[in-house]
Amino acid sequence: xxxxxxxxxxxxxxxxxxxxxxxxxxxxxxxxxxxxxxxxxxxxxxxxxxxxxxxxxxxxxxxxxxxxxxxxxxxxxxxxxxxxxxxxxxxxxxxxxxxxxxxxxxxxxxxxxxx
Amino acid sequence: xxxxxxxxxxxxxxxxxxxxxxxxxxxxxxxxxxxxxxxxxxxxxxxxxxxxxxxxxxxxxxxxxxxxxxxxxxxxxxxxxxxxxxxxxxxxxxxxxxxxxxxxxxxxxxxxx
Numbered sequence: 001x002x003x004x005x006x007x008x009x010x011x012x013x014x015x016x017x018x019x020x021x022x023x024x025x026x027x028x029x030x031x032x033x034x035x036x037x038x039x040x041x042x043x044x045x046x047x048x049x050x051x052x053x054x055x056x057x058x059x060x061x062x063x064x065x066x067x068x069x070x071x072x073x074x075x076x077x078x079x080x081x082x083x084x085x086x087x088x089x090x091x092x093x094x095x096x097x098x099x100x101x102x103x104x105x106x107x108x109x110x111x112x113x114x115x
Numbered sequence: 116x117x118x119x120x121x122x123x124x125x126x127x128x129x130x131x132x133x134x135x136x137x138x139x140x141x142x143x144x145x146x147x148x149x150x151x152x153x154x155x156x157x158x159x160x161x162x163x164x165x166x167x168x169x170x171x172x173x174x175x176x177x178x179x180x181x182x183x184x185x186x187x188x189x190x191x192x193x194x195x196x197x198x199x200x201x202x203x204x205x206x207x208x209x210x211x212x213x214x215x216x217x218x219x220x221x222x223x224x225x226x227x228x
Contacts, residue, residue, distance in 0.1 A: 040123070042203065042220035043159070050214070058215070090158060103149055104205075104216060106158040 003027045004107035006091050012113045019078045021110050023091030031094045032074040033104065034058075034066060036087040043090065049074055081114045088112075118142060119206050121219035130228050134191040136202050138219055141185070144209030148180060150189045151203040153221065159203055163189060194226045 004025045013019055023032065034046040035058075045058030047066040055066060063085060065077045078085055088111050092104040119140050128134045136150075147166050151159035165171045165178040165187065177190040187206075191198055201221040208217055 040220060043218040045215055048215065056214075088156075103161045103164055105161070108158050109156075111156075 004091060004093055004105055006089075006107035006110050008110060009108065010111045012115065013081055014115050015082055017081050017114075019081050019112070021076045021089055021091075021112070023074045023076070023107055025072050025091075025093045025107075027093050027095075027105060028071075029093035029095050029105075030071065032068065033092040033094070034064075034074070034076045035090045035092065036060070036085075037090060037109075038087050046076065078112075083114050086112060086114045117219070118208060118210075118217045119204055119219040121202075121204050121222045123220060124223040125225045126222055127225045127227060128194050130194060130196060130226055132194050132226075134194045134198065134224055134226070136189040136191070136204075136222050136224065138187045138189075138204030139185055140187070140204075140206045140208070140217075142206065142208035142210050142217075143182075143185060145185075145206040146209070147207040148178070148187045149205040149216070150176075150178060150187075151205065151218075152198075153201045153203060155201075191224075194224075196226050196228060199224055199226045 007022045033048040035043040044060050049055050049068045052068050067075050090109050091107040094104045121138050150163040152162050153159045163178040165180045171178045175192045179188045201223045203221045204219040205216045
């Protein structure tokens with residue numbers, strides 16, 4: 001089984017719909033992240049969480065919200081989807097005990113298309 | 116200026132050659148640096164990390180860090196067609212409190228037989 005699992009893997013939906021992407025991990029890491037990836041722009045951080053009570057905005061948080069339901073679960077919501085949120089979304093985790101050595105481990109991604 | 120910059124490529128090398136991938140970063144206080152490999156439509160996979168000046172070797176991969184020049188590179192020896200992918204450079208800058216990785220846009224490598 002994958003250490004970082006994202007669901008769904010693919011989603012097509014319409015403008016204005018509310019969408020939730022889910023991420024769960026079995027690595028025991030405290031830190032979890034949501035990124036989006038667009039061609040030519042690389043990975044951009046949406047939100048990150050260092051524990052259940054700690055949620056922080058990344059560089060492109062507008063239009064998104066998150067919930068850290070447990071150490072192992074971190075979900076991303078699009079409250080009212082718009083076409084320019086069409087992208088590949090990745091969840092990642094890292095070991096919070098190592099502040100200067102934080103390789104991130106990625107899930108397989110969710111390909112989201114908004115029509 | 117982007118915090119982490121890479122040439123988008125494609126970098127085309129023949130099989131068996133050395134591929135040299137380069138990355139520069141703007142935050143002089145950045146501490147840790149990572150190279151990820153990403154096949155098309157797949158998730159990034161960590162292949163190298165480097166924290167101090169100099170070279171770090173792991174199999175066919177060598178990461179090089181020069182903090183004075185704010186430069187990180189990845190060398191792939193004996194390149195194989197299976198190395199064809201996009202390579203992402205990432206830095207851990209002080210501007211993010213060492214809490215957020217900043218990724219470059221990636222360099223696409225094509226290894227041809």
